[in-house]
Amino acid sequence: MTITIMVVGAIVILISVGLLALVFIKSNQVQLTGRTDEKPEWMHAEPPKETMTATRADGEGVTLFDHDGGERIAAPFAEQIEDILRAKLDSDPFNKFSIDFGSAKDGSLEIWVNGKMYASVDDIPDAGLKMAFHEAVKKWDKGK
Numbered sequence: 001m002t003i004t005i006m007v008v009g010a011i012v013i014l015i016s017v018g019l020l021a022l023v024f025i026k027s028n029q030v031q032l033t034g035r036t037d038e039k040p041e042w043m044h045a046e047p048p049k050e051t052m053t054a055t056r057a058d059g060e061g062v063t064l065f066d067h068d069g070g071e072r073i074a075a076p077f078a079e080q081i082e083d084i085l086r087a088k089l090d091s092d093p094f095n096k097f098s099i100d101f102g103s104a105k106d107g108s109l110e111i112w113v114n115g116k117m118y119a120s121v122d123d124i125p126d127a128g129l130k131m132a133f134h135e136a137v138k139k140w141d142k143g144k
Contacts, residue, residue: 048143050087051080072102077140078109085136097129 046052047064054066065079074082082101089095100112104119111118111133118124121133 048080048084048140051083053087054083072100072110072112074101074103074109078103081136081140084139085133088132088136097126 047055047062051064051066052062055061055063058066058068060066065076066083073079078101082099085099089097089099096114098112098114102110102112104110108119111121111124113124113126113129121130124130124133
């Protein structure tokens with residue numbers, strides 16, 4: 001009887017070790033970061049050049065989006081559009097707008113212009129700023 005218990009125990013231990021080894025082998029086959037030389041599709045794209053310029057100017061290297069202290073945070077794609085819009089506005093010597101995008105508690109986009117929040121681009125009173133916003137979105141779309 002003791003020998004039977006030892007044999008059964010050994011078989012259970014061998015099966016457990018085999019299953020654990022199988023789990024480790026399968027976990028190494030997951031290709032989240034491109035374990036091969038090929039990157040996953042989501043890693044192929046670079047951030048817009050405006051984002052890379054802004055992050056390099058801040059000494060951050062290249063990051064997915066530029067986030068400065070005191071700034072509201074939005075989804076990465078919205079932050080990239082904000083970077084494109086800011087670059088466009090900063091190139092205009094008559095620019096009178098301070099722009100910041102943020103995420104509302106419900107997940108929607110907040111557009112802050114000169115400290116005032118707008119829930120939609122259509123709510124922004126300046127037609128030129130609306131046009132610049134739409135151009136920034138189109139430029140971001142073309143980069144994808």
